[in-house]
Amino acid sequence: xxxxxxxxxxxxxxxxxxxxxxxxxxxxxxxxxxxxxxxxxxxxxxxxxxxxxxxxxxxxxxxxxxxxxxxxxxxxxxxxxxxxxxxxxxxxxxxxxxxxxxxxxxxxxxxxxxxxxxxxxxxxxxxxxxxxxxxxxxxxxxxxxxxxxxxxxxxxxxxxxxxxxxxxxxxxxxxxxxxxxxxxxxxxxxxxxxxxxxxxxxxxxxxxxxxxxxxxxxxxxxxxxxxxxxxxxxxxxxxxxxxxxxxxxxxxxxxxxxxxxxxxxxxxxxxxxxxxxxxxxxxxxxxxxxxxxxxxxxxxxxxxxxxxxxxxxxxxxxxxxxxxxxxxxxxxxxxxxxxxxxxxxxxxxxxxxxxxxxxxxxxxxxxxxxxxxxxxxxxxxxxxxxxxxxxxxxxxxxxxxxxxxxxxxxxxxxxxxxxxxxxxxxxxxxxxxxxxxxxxxxxxxxxxxxxxxxxxxxxxxxxxxxxxxxxxxxxxxxxxxxxxxxxxxxxxxxxxxxx
Amino acid sequence: xxxxxxxxxxxxxxxxxxxxxxxxxxxxxxxxxxxxxxxxxxxxxxxxxxxxxxxxxxxxxxxxxxxxxxxxxxxxxxxxxxxxxxxxxxxxxxxxxxxxxxxxxxxxxxxxx
Amino acid sequence: xxxxxxxxxxxxxxxxxxxxxxxxxxxxxxxxxxxxxxxxxxxxxxxxxxxxxxxxxxxxxxxxxxxxxxxxxxxxxxxxxxxxxxxxxxxxxxxxxxxxxxxxxxxxxxxxxxxxxxxxxxxxxxxxxxxxxxxxxxxxxxxxxxx
Numbered sequence: 001x002x003x004x005x006x007x008x009x010x011x012x013x014x015x016x017x018x019x020x021x022x023x024x025x026x027x028x029x030x031x032x033x034x035x036x037x038x039x040x041x042x043x044x045x046x047x048x049x050x051x052x053x054x055x056x057x058x059x060x061x062x063x064x065x066x067x068x069x070x071x072x073x074x075x076x077x078x079x080x081x082x083x084x085x086x087x088x089x090x091x092x093x094x095x096x097x098x099x100x101x102x103x104x105x106x107x108x109x110x111x112x113x114x115x116x117x118x119x120x121x122x123x124x125x126x127x128x129x130x131x132x133x134x135x136x137x138x139x140x141x142x143x144x145x146x147x148x149x150x151x152x153x154x155x156x157x158x159x160x161x162x163x164x165x166x167x168x169x170x171x172x173x174x175x176x177x178x179x180x181x182x183x184x185x186x187x188x189x190x191x192x193x194x195x196x197x198x199x200x201x202x203x204x205x206x207x208x209x210x211x212x213x214x215x216x217x218x219x220x221x222x223x224x225x226x227x228x229x230x231x232x233x234x235x236x237x238x239x240x241x242x243x244x245x246x247x248x249x250x251x252x253x254x255x256x257x258x259x260x261x262x263x264x265x266x267x268x269x270x271x272x273x274x275x276x277x278x279x280x281x282x283x284x285x286x287x288x289x290x291x292x293x294x295x296x297x298x299x300x301x302x303x304x305x306x307x308x309x310x311x312x313x314x315x316x317x318x319x320x321x322x323x324x325x326x327x328x329x330x331x332x333x334x335x336x337x338x339x340x341x342x343x344x345x346x347x348x349x350x351x352x353x354x355x356x357x358x359x360x361x362x363x364x365x366x367x368x369x370x371x372x373x374x375x376x377x378x379x380x381x382x383x384x385x386x387x388x389x390x391x392x393x394x395x396x397x398x399x400x401x402x403x404x405x406x407x408x409x410x411x412x413x414x415x416x417x418x419x420x421x422x423x424x425x426x427x428x429x430x431x432x433x434x435x436x437x438x439x440x441x442x443x444x445x446x447x448x449x450x451x452x453x454x455x456x457x458x459x460x461x462x463x464x465x466x467x468x469x470x471x472x473x474x475x476x477x478x479x480x481x482x483x484x485x486x487x488x489x490x491x492x493x494x495x496x497x498x499x
Numbered sequence: 500x501x502x503x504x505x506x507x508x509x510x511x512x513x514x515x516x517x518x519x520x521x522x523x524x525x526x527x528x529x530x531x532x533x534x535x536x537x538x539x540x541x542x543x544x545x546x547x548x549x550x551x552x553x554x555x556x557x558x559x560x561x562x563x564x565x566x567x568x569x570x571x572x573x574x575x576x577x578x579x580x581x582x583x584x585x586x587x588x589x590x591x592x593x594x595x596x597x598x599x600x601x602x603x604x605x606x607x608x609x610x611x612x
Numbered sequence: 613x614x615x616x617x618x619x620x621x622x623x624x625x626x627x628x629x630x631x632x633x634x635x636x637x638x639x640x641x642x643x644x645x646x647x648x649x650x651x652x653x654x655x656x657x658x659x660x661x662x663x664x665x666x667x668x669x670x671x672x673x674x675x676x677x678x679x680x681x682x683x684x685x686x687x688x689x690x691x692x693x694x695x696x697x698x699x700x701x702x703x704x705x706x707x708x709x710x711x712x713x714x715x716x717x718x719x720x721x722x723x724x725x726x727x728x729x730x731x732x733x734x735x736x737x738x739x740x741x742x743x744x745x746x747x748x749x750x751x752x753x754x755x756x757x758x759x
Contacts, residue, residue, distance in 0.1 A: 001701060009697060016690040020683065060699075076580050139580045146587055155598040160593050166526060169584055170517060179508065180541040183570065303555045307554050482558060554646065578652055579739075586746045593750065 004057040004074050006043060007084065008137075011036055012045035015116035022109030030099050033112035037119065039090040043087040044081075051357055054495040056129065056261065059394065063150060067192045067497060073129030076498055078481025080126050082316045082331065083341065087122050087339045090249050090459075097346055097455040098241045100448070102354060105152050106450065107240060111362035116242040118144035118245070122253050130190040131179050135441040138175070138221075138254055142168050145250060145399040160233035167230045171220035178213035191497035192485055194268045199490065203224020205270070211271045214262055215278065222255020226308050232293075233404040235308065236301035236358065241346075243301060247308045252334055256315055265492040266484070272322075279320030284414060286313025292423040300348045300358045300433065303425060304341070310418060311337045311384070317415065318399045321406050324487045327396035329484050335348040336383070336395045336466055343380040347373050350456065351433065365438035369445040372453045374434045376460040385423035392465035404472040502543050509536035524543045524600045528590065534581040538574045545570035615668030624666035631659040639653045639736035640722070640729060653739025660744045669752045681745040688738030695731055 019106075023026045027269040054077040056066075062071025066457055095115065102108050117140060124137030146168065150161035159160070183189060201207055216227070223231040235243050261274045268302055290310030290467035294431065297303035318330030350373045351366060352358060367374025383390040386397075403412035447453065470471055513536055518531020553568040572575035592602070599607050616623065635655030642648030664671070722729075 005700065008694075013690075013693050013697070016686060016693055019686040066502075132576075136576060136580070139584075143580075143583055143587060150744065153594060155595075158591055158595050159599060159607050159609060165584070165588055165591065166517060166530060168513075168528045171519055171529070171531065172580075172584075173510075173513075173537050176534075176537045177540065180570075183541075184544045189569070194568070226536070229548065260600070374504065418615065435740075448580060504657075552646070575650060586750075590746075603713060 002057070003043065003047065003236040004055065004076055005059065006041065007127060007450060008120050008309060009121065009175055010039055010043075011116040011120035014099065015113050015120065017272075018113045018116065018341045019110055019443055029109045029112040031197075033095050033116060033285050034092075034099065034158060036116055037088070037095045040088040040119065040123070040152075041092040041459045042085045047076065047081055047084065047140075048477060052397065053077075053098055056496055059345045064497065068188075069129075069130075069193055069497065072133055073190060073192075073496070075129035075192075077495065078125060078483075079257070079325055079331075080484040080499060081298060082478055082482040083126050084123065086335055087119070087249050087253060088125065089218075090245065090324070090338055090342050091119050093455040094241045094245050094342070094346075096350070097244075097452050099451045101241055101349055101452060102239065106352065108453070111148070111400055114144045114148050115245075118250070122201055122249065125253055126257065129192070131182060131194070132189050132474065134258065135172075135175060135179060138258070141250060141254060142172065142221075144241070145242070145246060148236050148242045149443050150245070151239050151242065152175065154237075157237040160237040162170065164230045167227075171217045171227075171336060174213055175217035178217060181213070181305055185210065185228050191266050192493040195306050195490050195493045196497075207267070211263070211267060211275065212420075215275070218255055218259050220260070222251050222259065222312060222316075223309055224255070224282045225289060225309070225313065228290075228397075231309060232302055232305045233330075238298060240301075240345055240352060243304075243349070244342040244345035247305065247345055248338045251312060252315075252338065256312065256319075256334060260319065264487075265488055266466070268490040276320050276322045276448065279316045280408075281320075281410070283317030283320055284411060286310060287418045288313075288383065288414060289319060291418045291425070294425050295421065295428075297425075298360055300351065300429065301345070302358075303360075303429060304344050304348060307384070307422065307425070308337075308341055310422065312339065314396070314399060314415065314418070317411070318402060319486075321402050321403055321408070323392075323406050324483055325398065325405060326402035326408040327486050328479060328483045329395055329402050331486070332469070332479060333357060333392075333395035335469070335479075336391045336463070337343060339459055339462040340384045340392060341465055341467060343376060343456060344384070346452070346456050346459065347377040347380065353452070354445050355442060360432040363439070363442075364432045364436040366445070367434040368438055370447050372447055372456060376456045377412065377434060379460045380402070380463055381426035385426050386419045387423075389467060391463050394467040394470055463498070501512065505541040506536050506543060520602050521555070523554070523595065523604060524589075526604065527585065531581070531585055534584070538577050538581070541570050541577065542574045554558060555602075576580075576596045616666050620666050624662055626752065628659050628663055629660065632656060635659060635736070635740070639732050642732035643728045644722070648740055652732070653736040654743060656736060657747070658745035660740070660746050664747070664752075678745075678748060681741050681748060682701035685738055685741035685745060688734050688741060690738075692731060692734035695727055696735065698727070729730025 007150075014032050018029050018032050021032075041376040054075065056067070058075065059072040064070060066223055091463060097111075098111070098115070105111065121137045121141030121144060125134055125141065128134040128137060146161055146165045149164060150157045179189075182194070185201060186194040188194050188197065190432070198207065220227040235247050238246060259279075263271065267275075286308075286309050290306050290308075290313055294303050294306035294310065311333070315330045315333050318326045320326075320332060348358070350370065351363070352368065355363065355366075357363075367377075381400075383392040386393045396415070400412050400415050403409075403415060469475060505606035510533055512535040513531070513533030517526055518533060520526055520529060521551065547564060547566050548565040552573045553571070596602055601607070635652050635658070637652075638647035638655055639643075639649060639652030642652065
């Protein structure tokens with residue numbers, strides 16, 4: 001039970017220690033960062049045993065009085081356990097990768113400090129049981145990621161990070177306005193308590209206004225279609241491990257997870273039908289436009305960034321269907337996307353580490369010299385395009401089946417079309433970068449160092465094999481409790497406050 | 500009531516600054532104004548008619564009406580978050596000026612597509 | 613950045629210690645009067661910034677001074693983290709007021725409210741050092757210099 005705060009406490013402590021000791025011993029940031037993220041990964045695997053129940057931890061020991069929670073609550077339920085697993089496993093693999101990759105940049109001490117702060121923020125958002133704690137940890141993650149995007153201070157990175165900051169800052173201001181009006185409506189900040197109050201208040205204009213503010217604010221953080229403008233600049237300019245974290249984890253936690261929590265669990269049936277339609281529309285738009293924009297890209301990482309927009313569109317589309325099968329498909333695709341998008345960004349990083357440019361037309365035939373990178377990239381690309389029996393196929397199949405089941409035949413066809421477009425541009429990437437003739441200037445290349453290969457191989461195995469999570473025994477551990485929490489809607493209040 | 504409307508108008512002024520202005524520093528100032536307007540709004544949410552400052556001190560007696568202390572604590576945190584964001588933005592603006600030699604947003608467009 | 617005239621320097625010499633003392637007062641009495649860690653920290657950093665503005669930036673450019681600001685900031689926030697952890701180590705909750713359980717103290721006295729004044733002191737140190745470090749970075753350092 002008292003393991004729950006450790007998710008936030010350990011990375012915070014490691015982040016605060018790193019600047020003090022990094023001048024004394026040069027290897028300290030590496031050791032501290034990897035030990036901390038390894039511990040977090042072990043902890044997140046350990047809490048899988050609790051995935052069926054809802055654990056609540058009141059910080060400071062302030063227990064609820066008369067059934068009304070008065071303290072800061074940290075809640076661990078099925079959805080949280082699944083997302084914690086994604087965040088901490090990817091985080092650990094990325095820190096292993098950064099041991100060698102960040103030698104190309106200055107000052108590893110600052111990098112690990114910011115990275116551990118970002119991990120603490122992500123875990124805090126997942127565990128937050130009340131709105132303002134959610135906001136504070138959201139801001140910690142966002143500010144750490146602004147600094148990390150511009151880590152190597154070149155002109156392009158600064159510009160991309162500035163754009164990201166202004167849009168992210170405007171989103172945070174809109175979210176804070178929503179929280180202020182939310183507090184005035186319900187008189188409490190605790191999410192479970194507020195959902196009880198909102199059942200009575202119903203669909204009044206104030207609730208609609210708050211819902212709109214939250215939708216706009218968090219869609220900006222999740223890079224859904226009309227609000228996606230920062231993503232194609234920010235994700236390529238960041239160093240590769242940070243791009244993997246941003247695309248694979250941060251936009252999911254800050255955007256999709258919070259949208260699920262707020263609209264399914266807190267607002268519930270008061271706002272749900274129009275919100276589901278909006279998710280459906282925005283998701284379809286992101287899927288299609290993101291895919292088509294990715295076709296025309298020449299920059300490796302920029303193509304991957306547009307592909308992220310497209311895949312998050314898939315997830316929102318699946319959630320917008322509203323049926324339990326749709327929610328299962330959406331959450332499973334979330335998990336898969338974390339695995340293969342991080343893998344693809346780490347591959348791009350390995351290519352940049354060796355060749356120092358991102359323009360795909362200047363590369364070719366690299367898989368002859370870098371076999372591990374080439375093979376893992378092939379596995380990742382096939383998985384994201386939905387080729388059976390790799391992991392991505394199963395989640396896309398469930399999404400299409402859910403669309404057919406709820407009667408949206410045209411949209412199911414659109415989803416399949418977007419999948420074909422995905423296959424098209426990933427095949428283009430593979431052809432331009434890894435296959436074909438080797439250019440003379442790349443004759444002397446060697447494979448990337450062992451640590452980087454280790455992360456890529458583990459992520460490739462995960463992209464291959466995550467389909468096994470659909471086997472009923474394993475599904476009951478990870479995916480089913482998450483679906484139960486989301487589909488249960490306002491039941492969240494009963495489970496947190498105990499009836 | 501009028502105070503809430505004025506806070507929202509301040510928020511819209513800040514939003515206008517971000518959307519319309521071309522100088523980087525003016526965009527940063529617009530974002531700052533937005534954040535301060537929200538903090539003001541939030542602090543006003545906690546007001547109760549006829550209440551006093553929510554601190555227990557001597558000579559106060561029982562049954563005193565306090566204003567709501569929760570928004571005050573939250574606004575304190577939000578101000579510090581705003582401080583962190585602003586410091587980061589301004590240092591980025593300084594660095595961009597060194598690299599691009601201009602503060603005009605329309606000219607800082609190396610990334611496109 | 614050049615310093616200012618002799619009159620300004622003399623007046624700053626008289627005023628800055630009072631400002632510093634005011635900042636410490638606001639920090640220490642955080643549980644009795646409005647203020648606390650953040651506001652007091654801003655006042656403390658204001659004192660240092662006033663000194664730099666009056667005397668010019670040459671005084672601050674030494675390596676040791678710059679590193680001290682950064683180090684005090686990390687130390688302050690680490691102390692705050694440690695105070696929050698004390699509850700967990702002892703077996704009860706995170707952020708638990710461990711001292712108040714043992715020795716509650718009387719209301720409206722300075723030595724009361726358990727862990728809260730210590731937290732205020734840690735935050736005051738941290739915010740003061742952080743704001744001064746931001747000021748040094750933005751106003752004094754040029755390209756290529758490090759903190």
